[in-house]
Amino acid sequence: MEVRLSNMTAAKAIGDAVRTSLGPKGMDKMIQTAQGEVVITNDGATILKHMAVLHPAAKMLVDLSAAQDIEAGDGTTSVVVLAGSLLGAAEKMLAKGMHPTLIAESFLKASQKVVEYLTDISTPVDLKDNASLLRAASTSLNSKIVSQYSTILAPIAVSAVTRLLTPTSSNVDLRDIRIVKKVGGTIEDTELIEGVLLNQNVIGSAGGPTRMEKAKIGLIQFQLSAPKPDMDNQIVVNDYRQMDKILKEEREYLITMCKKIKKTGCNVLLIQKSILRDAVNDLSLLFLSKLKILVVKDVERDEISFLSSSLGCKPIADIEAFTEDKLGYADLVDETERSGARVVQITGVKNPGRTVSILCLGANSLILEESERSLHDALCVVRCLVKKRALIAGGGAPEIHVSRLLSQHARTLKGMEAYCFQAFADALEVIPTTLAENAGLNPIAIVTELRNRHALGERNAGINVRKGLVSNILEEDVVQPLLVSTSAVELATETVALLLKVDDYHVTR
Numbered sequence: 190m191e192v193r194l195s196n197m198t199a200a201k202a203i204g205d206a207v208r209t210s211l212g213p214k215g216m217d218k219m220i221q222t223a224q225g226e227v228v229i230t231n232d233g234a235t236i237l238k239h240m241a242v243l244h245p246a247a248k249m250l251v252d253l254s255a256a257q258d259i260e261a262g263d264g265t266t267s268v269v270v271l272a273g274s275l276l277g278a279a280e281k282m283l284a285k286g287m288h289p290t291l292i293a294e295s296f297l298k299a300s301q302k303v304v305e306y307l308t309d310i311s312t313p314v315d316l317k318d319n320a321s322l323l324r325a326a327s328t329s330l331n332s333k334i335v336s337q338y339s340t341i342l343a344p345i346a347v348s349a350v351t352r353l354l355t356p357t358s359s360n361v362d363l364r365d366i367r368i369v370k371k372v373g374g375t376i377e378d379t380e381l382i383e384g385v386l387l388n389q390n391v392i393g394s395a396g397g398p399t400r401m402e403k404a405k406i407g408l409i410q411f412q413l414s415a416p417k418p419d420m421d422n423q424i425v426v427n428d429y430r431q432m433d434k435i436l437k438e439e440r441e442y443l444i445t446m447c448k449k450i451k452k453t454g455c456n457v458l459l460i461q462k463s464i465l466r467d468a469v470n471d472l473s474l475l476f477l478s479k480l481k482i483l484v485v486k487d488v489e490r491d492e493i494s495f496l497s498s499s500l501g502c503k504p505i506a507d508i509e510a511f512t513e514d515k516l517g518y519a520d521l522v523d524e525t526e527r528s529g530a531r532v533v534q535i536t537g538v539k540n541p542g543r544t545v546s547i548l549c550l551g552a553n554s555l556i557l558e559e560s561e562r563s564l565h566d567a568l569c570v571v572r573c574l575v576k577k578r579a580l581i582a583g584g585g586a587p588e589i590h591v592s593r594l595l596s597q598h599a600r601t602l603k604g605m606e607a608y609c610f611q612a613f614a615d616a617l618e619v620i621p622t623t624l625a626e627n628a629g630l631n632p633i634a635i636v637t638e639l640r641n642r643h644a645l646g647e648r649n650a651g652i653n654v655r656k657g658l659v660s661n662i663l664e665e666d667v668v669q670p671l672l673v674s675t676s677a678v679e680l681a682t683e684t685v686a687l688l689l690k691v692d693d694y695h696v697t698r
């Protein structure tokens with residue numbers, strides 16, 4: 190019992206920590222990491238990811254938020270707030286002597302009912318209906334720090350995802366959307382780019398080209414530097430002629446490699462980062478620049494598949510395997526300057542894969558990072574609509590609606606289960622209550638009015654945060670994907686049920 194209560198208290202504390210950041214008028218958090226970096230964010234999953242949570246039960250709520258982030262991408266604050274509220278309800282029932290298993294089972298049943306009710310009030314959306322997609326993307330951006338740029342970011346998110354759609358697709362892989370962050374300009378300069386963008390810059394130090402028309406692109410995973418022995422050896426050279434010979438050999442070795450590359454017609458070289466030795470050294474850069482090959486280094490290992498699928502080239506692991514058929518072709522590789530940031534853009538790819546690049550600009554890295562996270566949320570919202578093509582209203586309207594139906598349903602049940610369903614229904618009201626609180630409104634008055642208006646049949650009455658009153662929330666264009674809400678309810682209930690069933694705690698050595 191002790192363990193259960195302490196678990197619940199710890200987990201509830203996490204819910205309270207993010208509560209104030211829910212909704213468009215929610216607060217932001219400033220986080221300082223152990224390395225001294227500062228992060229300013231409104232995103233629930235990001236806040237919790239950075240918090241140094243020690244209690245194992247509290248960690249479950251952090252994982253809950255991460256799970257929502259993976260499943261839906263948005264609603265990562267709501268899910269934790271909801272779980273906190275359900276835990277509070279469960280705590281009260283435990284105090285009255287109800288059995289935890291019974292509470293857990295009833296909660297799971299209630300959550301299934303909630304999903305049913307939510308699905309009933311959802312409206313189907315067509316992926317060709319751009320306006321609806323835009324409304325959903327803007328709603329998710331409205332509760333972010335970068336909300337004043339939602340008119341710019343929302344269309345970018347919508348067209349990025351819709352470009353990847355095929356008539357049969359039921360999901361979109363967000364790894365095919367690359368967001369390149371550069372400090373410079375303002376968020377307003379953020380744009381969807383034709384072709385492929387690189388995170389890296391062109392190496393210009395050796396005087397090589399920075400622009401290449403009719404590019405033949407090679408993506409290599411081997412190093413253009415002198416080989417190193419497997420073990421740490423020392424060679425003592427005490428003769429100048431010997432030394433010359435070693436240097437000459439190194440030159441020969443590099444020259445042969447560079448020439449071999451040139452011979453295939455390759456004129457743009459992307460080099461993967463290496464941890465064993467320098468991926469490319471000054472000498473080989475010099476040779477490459479003389480051979481008029483444009484060089485980009487420090488390509489990350491996890492970028493390889495994105496690059497090879499978008500440029501139509503194959504990664505090459507060894508110089509012996511460097512052949513022409515592995516090269517990709519593009520009309521132009523060019524390093525340009527946009528709002529003070531240098532970016533490499535590859536356009537006119539011959540066999541383009543289905544990928545999209547977005548250039549995200551911002552005045553400093555703090556705002557840039559948050560802009561990227563918000564854009565990610567908006568992309569996820571559109572992806573949710575691809576997965577499950579239905580929208581519901583926002584602003585607390587669905588929670589109140591469902592809470593009413595659930596409590597009506599509870600009256601038809603008997604015994605303890607009826608009690609649990611009623612408690613679940615009450616716990617759902619935490620979302621509108623918190624939205625009202627964060628907007629500086631009187632939560633009791635607002636929620637009471639909401640309940641009344643819903644009882645009178647106004648299904649879409651929600652909290653109009655901007656005007657500070659209750660109104661038809663659909664007229665305000667506040668809509669969210671059904672999947673965000675259903676997955677929040679399901680995941681939160683599962684976590685609460687799991688916590689309820691734990692009654693002891695051991696540490697192993």
Ligand SMILES: Nc1ncnc2c1ncn2[C@@H]1O[C@H](COP(=O)(O)OP(=O)(O)OP(=O)(O)O)[C@@H](O)[C@H]1O
Binds near residue numbers: 262585620
């Ligand atoms: N303009 C608005 N008016 C009223 N309510 C809104 C408005 N925009 C969003 N909301 C509501 O705010 C809530 C979402 O808030 P927020 O985006 O801060 O948290 P989240 O989506 O749960 O988590 P996160 O975005 O951090 O992953 C939803 O309940 C949504 O209906």
Ligand SMILES: [Mg+2]
Binds near residue numbers: 263329
């Ligand atoms: Mg959100």
